[in-house]
Amino acid sequence: MSQSVIMSVLDYEKLFKQNYERLYYHAHAITHDEDIAKDVVSEVFINVWRLRKSIDLNTVVSYLYTSVRNRCLDQLKQRNRHVPLMEEVINDLEHYTETDWNEYEARIAHLRAELHRLPERVRRVLYLRFYEQKSNQEVADILGISVDGVKKIIQRSFAQMRVSLGKKMLKFVPLLLLSCIN
Numbered sequence: 001m002s003q004s005v006i007m008s009v010l011d012y013e014k015l016f017k018q019n020y021e022r023l024y025y026h027a028h029a030i031t032h033d034e035d036i037a038k039d040v041v042s043e044v045f046i047n048v049w050r051l052r053k054s055i056d057l058n059t060v061v062s063y064l065y066t067s068v069r070n071r072c073l074d075q076l077k078q079r080n081r082h083v084p085l086m087e088e089v090i091n092d093l094e095h096y097t098e099t100d101w102n103e104y105e106a107r108i109a110h111l112r113a114e115l116h117r118l119p120e121r122v123r124r125v126l127y128l129r130f131y132e133q134k135s136n137q138e139v140a141d142i143l144g145i146s147v148d149g150v151k152k153i154i155q156r157s158f159a160q161m162r163v164s165l166g167k168k169m170l171k172f173v174p175l176l177l178l179s180c181i182n
Contacts, residue, residue: 005057006052006053007048007049007052007053007055007057007060011057012048012049012052015048015060015061015064016045019061019064020041020045022105022108023041023044023064023065023068024037024038024041025037026065026068026069027040027041027068027071027072030069030072030073030076031072031075031076032133036072036075037072040068040071040072040075041068043071044064044067044068044071045064047067048060048063048064048067061101062101065101110164111161114160114161114164118157118160121143121153122153122156122157124143125139125143125150125153125154125157126153126154126157128142128143129150129154136150136151136154
């Protein structure tokens, strides 16, 4: 039987500082709403503090991501929003372990590095298309390029990231873009 360790204030502060931003981007990627994402992450951290006497410190990060995901889905259900790609990604993430989350975080860091290597124009297209959720036509109008130009920029950047990140992460690229484009 493992011995229960009560989370200290310092443990909690460290957990919060290390994970709040990533959890916010994770929630935002699911809900596409800044306020809901902030509220969800705050609620989850409040709940962690309430459970500090019984929560397993070894699996707390997985717990955080799972709780954020579940609360986001509840919010979407309440708003009757349907986000098919996010549902597919969320279903894949449902059974992630601590090791899987660490790998996910490493891939986000790798994607950030890849994004910063892209030309400014490509980053701008990706930002407008995925973070601001503009249509290809809207992106083209804003940047003064053709819709085909926008499509080609997105296709080429995704191809680069597929090579860099591996095929396993292909379907996660939009989610990762949402979580670290800015």
